[in-house]
Every structure is written in structure tokens, then in C-alpha cells.
Amino acid sequence: MTGHMPDYTMLMVGANMGIIGTTKEHLSLALSLSVPVTKIDMCPPQILEETMKNIGRLVKSAGARKLPVMVRNTNDVIHAAVNFPSKRVCPIFQVSNVEGTNLDLLRQFLNIVPLRRTLCENDPAHFQIDDVYWVEGVGTVVSGTVLSGTIKVNDTLLLGPNSVGEFVPLPVKSIHRKRMPVSSVRCGQTASFALRKITKREVRKGMVMLDPRMNPVSSMMFEAEILILHHPTTIKPNYQAMLHIGSIRQTATLVSMTKEVLRTGDRDRVMFRFIRLPEYIRPGTRMVFREGRTKAVGTVVNVIPQATLAQQRAKLKDKTNRT
Numbered sequence: 082m083t084g085h086m087p088d089y090t091m092l093m094v095g096a097n098m099g100i101i102g103t104t105k106e107h108l109s110l111a112l113s114l115s116v117p118v119t120k121i122d123m124c125p126p127q128i129l130e131e132t133m134k135n136i137g138r139l140v141k142s143a144g145a146r147k148l149p150v151m152v153r154n155t156n157d158v159i160h161a162a163v164n165f166p167s168k169r170v171c172p173i174f175q176v177s178n179v180e181g182t183n184l185d186l187l188r189q190f191l192n193i194v195p196l197r198r199t200l201c202e203n204d205p206a207h208f209q210i211d212d213v214y215w216v217e218g219v220g221t222v223v224s225g226t227v228l229s230g231t232i233k234v235n236d237t238l239l240l241g242p243n244s245v246g247e248f249v250p251l252p253v254k255s256i257h258r259k260r261m262p263v264s265s266v267r268c269g270q271t272a273s274f275a276l277r278k279i280t281k282r283e284v285r286k287g288m289v290m291l292d293p294r295m296n297p298v299s300s301m302m303f304e305a306e307i308l309i310l311h312h313p314t315t316i317k318p319n320y321q322a323m324l325h326i327g328s329i330r331q332t333a334t335l336v337s338m339t340k341e342v343l344r345t346g347d348r349d350r351v352m353f354r355f356i357r358l359p360e361y362i363r364p365g366t367r368m369v370f371r372e373g374r375t376k377a378v379g380t381v382v383n384v385i386p387q388a389t390l391a392q393q394r395a396k397l398k399d400k401t402n403r404t
Contacts, residue, residue, distance in 0.1 A: 206230030242299035307379030
């Protein structure tokens, strides 16, 4: 959910099975969503009614705090789509994939609900790496999503951050989209790039390729506003768990927070520090904090730049010259 940055999320609940397993966790994780209730053709009326009541209670609970809206006709679709960006409503569709019941309403909703993000092809290029491959006869290949700008064959982009937080210039040898060679890709599209002069072990998931004009800096620490979805006890400073930010997957330490302890349902502004490697992150990016089950969701609000190895050497050299 963080890696592909969806505009919206749908949680599907089987009318005959109801709320089972990780449904509650998925609902808490997808705080803005619509809920199609499937298999209504094979479900007795009393079971369907009980499932709908349970979904309504879950949507209204402290973890979600949304208003459930049952979509039964085109007017309901328009009302739900218009109010959906407010993040206060949760549209619910009763559908059957066998009989096709209400699938037209779900399609109408998906067609008219507005995009949450504005994609601009004229912005500096930003490519997020989701996977790394080695292809015989081609070399190192990375796949991912163009988050902004337009990227063309033979463009030189900055790849990083590496283990010391630096970005290195690399040309894009070729571009493939949906298994077909193309000359360029633009924001919002997924693609694969063949890279020159670099081995597979030098590239990892979570790295980015950026327009040199962006002058990127890496970070080991950042501030975020988080909501604790579920934790059986309390969370205190030095608590560690896995962070998901875009395609980044790395363990981080909760360094500081404004409250003494955090419990389920609490909101706070906290400071995180990555355990192993510096990363490239931007304010406004959504994040998930988990340890087994999802613990918290939030948004990056401030990034603390890290001095690169070259900058550290320059400072040390300047200090030595002064003495």
C-alpha cells in the first residue's frame, strides 16, 4: 500500500464469511476506503444483515471514525464520490460477481471519484525503485514507478542513496513498459530501466533515481505525525519496529515523542532513526509502522538531512587546516 501509493483502497468482505482474520487490521490500515461486500447471491438475508451491522460498527470505531454510506443507486454513487475526498465517509457496496448485482454502481464510483494527487510531467524526474534484477546480456535492471516528471532513454539520473548516503550519476540505457521497449515514461507509470556501469549488489529496493537539479540529500532521522492503531501495551522511546515508506523497508528506532507513552488510538509527533542505512524521503509521504501486526500509520512532516561521507571529509579537512 505504501510502495504503489494508491489514491484509494477497497476492502472486500465476503457477506457469508463476515469479518474474519485480519479484516480489522486491514480496515485500520486503509483509513480511506470503500468496502464492497461480495457474494450476496449466496448469503442468507439474516447473515448479510449481521455482516452489514458488524462492518458499520467497525467503520465507526476509534480506529477509523468514518460515516458508513450504503450505495444503492446512482444518486448514492454521486453523493459518495463527491464527499469521499473529505475522508469522513466510507461508501459500502453490496455486490455479486456471479449475478453482477451492483457492479455497475461500483464501476461508476471508481470512474467519477477524483484523484487525490496531481501528476505533473514537467516536474523534475523522480523514480522509485521497487525491484532489482540481473538480466543476462543486459546487466542490472531496476523496476518501479515514476512519481514525477518524464524520463527518456539516455537521460542521466542520480541513483541513491548508497550505504554512505551519496547519490551517483547513471545513464538510462533502455526503458521497458509492459514488456515493450519505449523511448520515455512519464509520472504515474511503472517501468523497468536497464542501467550502465553498476552491479546488482550496488542497488537495493527503496533507492531512487532523481533529476540532478533536485540536489537530493539522504536522511537517517525524520519527524512524523502518527496514529497508533493497535498495541497491547504502551510504546516508549527506543521502541523498534519495521518502517514502510514508499518502497523503503527498514527497521527504525522511535527516538523521541512529545507524550510520555503512546497507547492504542493515540496521536503524536515523533522522531524516528533508521537502524542500518540512510534513505531518501520527502515530507508529506505516508508511512506504516509495524511489528508483526500493524502498529501505526502516519505522515512524514520533517526530514533531518545527513551529511554525506564527502561532506564529512571536507569538514574534517577544513578543521585540520584551521588548526
